[in-house]
Amino acid sequence: MSRRARLWVLAVGGLGLAVLLFAASLELPGFGGDRHPYGARAVEAALARHTSNVIAAVNFDQRAFDTLGEESILFCAALGTVVLLRQTSDERRVRPEPARVAPPVRRYALVALPVTLLIGLYVIAHGQLSPGGGFQGGVVVATALHLLYIAVDYRALERIRPVGLYAMADAAGEAAYLLLGAAGLVAGTAYLANVLPYGTFNTLASGGTVPLLNAAVGVEVASGVVVLLASFLDQAVEIVDADDTSDRSPDHHTPPEEKPT
Amino acid sequence: MADVLIVLALALVAASSTAAVLARDPVRQSTVLALLGLSLALLFAVLQAPDVALSQLAVGSALTPLMLLLSVRKVRRRGREGGSHRNTGNRPGSTDREGRR
Numbered sequence: 001m002s003r004r005a006r007l008w009v010l011a012v013g014g015l016g017l018a019v020l021l022f023a024a025s026l027e028l029p030g031f032g033g034d035r036h037p038y039g040a041r042a043v044e045a046a047l048a049r050h051t052s053n054v055i056a057a058v059n060f061d062q063r064a065f066d067t068l069g070e071e072s073i074l075f076c077a078a079l080g081t082v083v084l085l086r087q088t089s090d091e092r093r094v095r096p097e098p099a100r101v102a103p104p105v106r107r108y109a110l111v112a113l114p115v116t117l118l119i120g121l122y123v124i125a126h127g128q129l130s131p132g133g134g135f136q137g138g139v140v141v142a143t144a145l146h147l148l149y150i151a152v153d154y155r156a157l158e159r160i161r162p163v164g165l166y167a168m169a170d171a172a173g174e175a176a177y178l179l180l181g182a183a184g185l186v187a188g189t190a191y192l193a194n195v196l197p198y199g200t201f202n203t204l205a206s207g208g209t210v211p212l213l214n215a216a217v218g219v220e221v222a223s224g225v226v227v228l229l230a231s232f233l234d235q236a237v238e239i240v241d242a243d244d245t246s247d248r249s250p251d252h253h254t255p256p257e258e259k260p261t
Numbered sequence: 262m263a264d265v266l267i268v269l270a271l272a273l274v275a276a277s278s279t280a281a282v283l284a285r286d287p288v289r290q291s292t293v294l295a296l297l298g299l300s301l302a303l304l305f306a307v308l309q310a311p312d313v314a315l316s317q318l319a320v321g322s323a324l325t326p327l328m329l330l331l332s333v334r335k336v337r338r339r340g341r342e343g344g345s346h347r348n349t350g351n352r353p354g355s356t357d358r359e360g361r362r
Contacts, residue, residue: 032263032264032267053312131311131312131314131315132311132312132315135316136312136315136316136319139319139320139323139324143319143324143327146327225324228328229324229327229328229331232327232328232331232332233331235331235335236331236334236335236338240338241339
């Protein structure tokens, strides 16, 4: 196809998309209204199951199967990153040397680390009550751990981050979600059905299976992000080509170190 | 009042996303991306979607720029190593590795 013909196809396709989008936007409800047919039904269903965060009720109860897919996306992404960024036979590890950190940066990061960690755990634990949940809190927990890299250096981060354990926790979180879903089948209803007692409204244990699924996602996301960042950090900090002689450590003829996993 | 906030947040998103497109240096771009994540989080919060705002804040302004910076660091280091070694012709397996990445 010539360049001219391709441009014509693009123009026709773009114009068709624009017309369809415009036609669709004419049927949208007004911007910023306080009533919405789906919103009202979702709130009703969430309150009926004693879940005060309606978003959590949608994510982990009404549309729990969607969330299983989303959780699996992150799981597969972390898995793919680990496979793609692994240390190959023509690469070796160089122990990073202790780095000097400016004192204000160190102080700030060391103060921010426990606070951020606590906020992340709080956001996970209160996912069924207030905005947030396993996904948001999991990412916060994972990034909080990496403040140690900013405050001290990479070796300190590696000490609190055994990647193998986090990879196992990642898989355990994913498996917990699948198995909790199967609990619905055992109870004689549907997969991922909310089979547990709903509890008292607006307490930590309310919402039936919602807090459990939320916690499973929290574990999976926190460890998945840690594993994901570990692969990137290893490549950026530790792993160099085997025939490279321009690195910083003097003992670069030692055989490649074993992975800490 | 709420409309003014929404318009302001939208303008902030438009400005920072334009800046992210126009920034050519990946390191600078990652900083602008973090700002874009922040302004998107602000927009979601103003639109009363705090759950999405939290995700956006954690992923868009912390995780994505960090992964971008780490990738840039790795690529630059490889470029430096490659520059000092390529002319020796002593890089077994360098071609298939480059094909893989």
